[in-house]
Amino acid sequence: KAGVTQTPRYLIKTRGQQVTLSCSPISGHRSVSWYQQTPGQGLQFLFEYFSETQRNKGNFPGRFSGRQFSNSRSEMNVSTLELGDSALYLCASRGGGSSPLHFGNGTRLTVT
Amino acid sequence: QQQVKQSPQSLIVQKGGISIINCAYENTAFDYFPWYQQFPGKGPALLIAIRPDVSEKKEGRFTISFNKSAKQFSLHIMDSQPGDSATYFCAASSRDDKIIFGKGTRLHILP
Numbered sequence: 001k002a003g004v005t006q007t008p009r010y011l012i013k014t015r016g017q018q019v020t021l022s023c024s025p026i027s028g029h030r031s032v033s034w035y036q037q038t039p040g041q042g043l044q045f046l047f048e049y050f051s052e053t054q055r056n057k058g059n060f061p062g063r064f065s066g067r068q069f070s071n072s073r074s075e076m077n078v079s080t081l082e083l084g085d086s087a088l089y090l091c092a093s094r095g096g097g098s099s100p101l102h103f104g105n106g107t108r109l110t111v112t
Numbered sequence: 113q114q115q116v117k118q119s120p121q122s123l124i125v126q127k128g129g130i131s132i133i134n135c136a137y138e139n140t141a142f143d144y145f146p147w148y149q150q151f152p153g154k155g156p157a158l159l160i161a162i163r164p165d166v167s168e169k170k171e172g173r174f175t176i177s178f179n180k181s182a183k184q185f186s187l188h189i190m191d192s193q194p195g196d197s198a199t200y201f202c203a204a205s206s207r208d209d210k211i212i213f214g215k216g217t218r219l220h221i222l223p
Contacts, residue, residue: 042213042215043156043216045211045212048210056209100146101211106155
């Protein structure tokens with residue numbers, strides 16, 4: 001079974017631009033979560049989608065948004081990029097209930 | 113109340129020693145406590161997990177100890193090896209809710 005795939009692996013953007021990250025979950029997983037990882041803050045929850053609906057949301061500003069498609073693939077968008085948005089963005093999928101998260105290898109976003 | 117507090121931030125252990133990482137939580141609704149291991153350039157991967165109906169779970173050299181009354185749980189790595197050098201995250205969640213992570217422990221095993 002293929003794992004969680006995130007594209008692209010690396011991105012360099014300029015302040016004020018917007019960016020879209022993509023995630024393909026494990027086949028059969030309908031839940032996709034996004035996390036931001038930074039050295040000082042660890043893994044911070046952004047949002048979770050289940051069957052195309054946002055099920056949970058973290059404490060991030062509205063510049064961070066996401067969506068999920070009918071094939072469970074998900075995208076995350078960050079608008080009006082700030083220097084502080086530089087981070088590793090991780091996507092994870094899981095099956096139902098309190099089942100484990102399966103992470104991709106992330107997209108490294110650098111904002112200059 | 114949604115936080116998971118993890119300590120220490122970094123840990124250095126001699127090869128063959130025991131590595132111990134501790135976590136504490138406040139939300140009594142949490143019913144699932146996984147530990148994740150992350151190597152550089154990779155996403156975190158599930159290492160071992162426990163539910164609050166047991167006080168200990170062992171898988172090979174890795175053991176989770178769980179103290180429900182104290183709302184604490186810990187990861188013990190026995191006979192630590194250089195290949196165990198990684199960042200470890202504890203986490204907690206309640207059913208169908210988001211999984212909350214600790215801030216991570218960077219473990220280095222000296223050869």
